[in-house]
Amino acid sequence: MQLFTKTNIKPLLLLLLGSVSILFGALQITLISQGPEGAVQDMASPAYFSMPLPILTHIIFGTLFNLLMPLQFMPQIRAKKPAFHRLLGRFLILFALGFGFSALWMNQFYPQYGGMMKYMGIVSHVVVMLAALTLALVAIRRRNIATHRIWMMRLTAAALSPATQRLVAVPAFLLFGESVLTDAVIAGFIWFGLVANLLFVEWILRKETRSVSLNRAF
Numbered sequence: 001m002q003l004f005t006k007t008n009i010k011p012l013l014l015l016l017l018g019s020v021s022i023l024f025g026a027l028q029i030t031l032i033s034q035g036p037e038g039a040v041q042d043m044a045s046p047a048y049f050s051m052p053l054p055i056l057t058h059i060i061f062g063t064l065f066n067l068l069m070p071l072q073f074m075p076q077i078r079a080k081k082p083a084f085h086r087l088l089g090r091f092l093i094l095f096a097l098g099f100g101f102s103a104l105w106m107n108q109f110y111p112q113y114g115g116m117m118k119y120m121g122i123v124s125h126v127v128v129m130l131a132a133l134t135l136a137l138v139a140i141r142r143r144n145i146a147t148h149r150i151w152m153m154r155l156t157a158a159a160l161s162p163a164t165q166r167l168v169a170v171p172a173f174l175l176f177g178e179s180v181l182t183d184a185v186i187a188g189f190i191w192f193g194l195v196a197n198l199l200f201v202e203w204i205l206r207k208e209t210r211s212v213s214l215n216r217a218f
């Protein structure tokens with residue numbers, strides 16, 4: 001099976017974007033494994049050392065999701081290996097629930113920062129993911145593949161929001177220093193990641209609809 005084909009550009013871009021969170025996850029797991037006395041422990045939240053279970057659950061499930069989700073968008077796999085697509089889909093639901101509920105766990109019990117807007121931003125990510133997952137599953141039970149794909153794209157957009165946030169937050173931090181990270185700015189990054197990713201998916205869907213109607217017209 002050819003990996004680098006035109007139809008695989010979108011899954012490869014998904015993997016590239018997901019790698020941002022995967023790299024941050026690997027960094028945080030390394031810091032946590034070094035313990036609170038580690039050389040650069042101030043790069044990890046003190047809560048990660050006093051209560052590591054939610055963050056480790058979150059990073060492991062999030063990494064598996066980001067690594068494997070792109071395979072679900074490869075047309076060759078969907079067409080030639082439907083049983084693999086179904087099996088991987090079940091695992092991905094588990095991974096999404098794993099990193100989604102551990103995100104809520106941390107949001108609730110780790111020291112608060114970013115204010116109410118950040119708190120609601122995290123809750124909204126998980127609500128969007130759960131709603132998209134439910135609608136994707138209802139669609140596939142009705143054998144409506146097009147609608148299933150659309151809702152899975154929206155779920156993936158919400159799940160990849162932390163990568164988009166980091167693409168904006170890290171340069172801002174490097175350029176302006178820690179003082180830029182006020183509650184309003186942190187909350188702004190979190191909402192930006194979600195809204196930007198969801199709008200991007202809607203833009204792709206509109207483009208697809210337009211090119212299908214153009215093909216029908218000619």
Ligand code: HEM
Nearest residue numbers: 021022024025045062063103106107110122125158159162
């Ligand atoms: C709906 C999607 C997601 C939400 C709402 C979310 C939310 C959160 C929350 C609340 C924290 C704890 C922040 C704190 O209090 O210290 C966190 C940390 C983290 N998450 Fe996620 N997350 C999501 C997806 C992912 C995915 C898919 C990954 C992939 C590996 C990931 C990787 C991380 C990492 C590495 C951290 C540690 C951040 C740091 O301190 O540098 N997240 N996330």
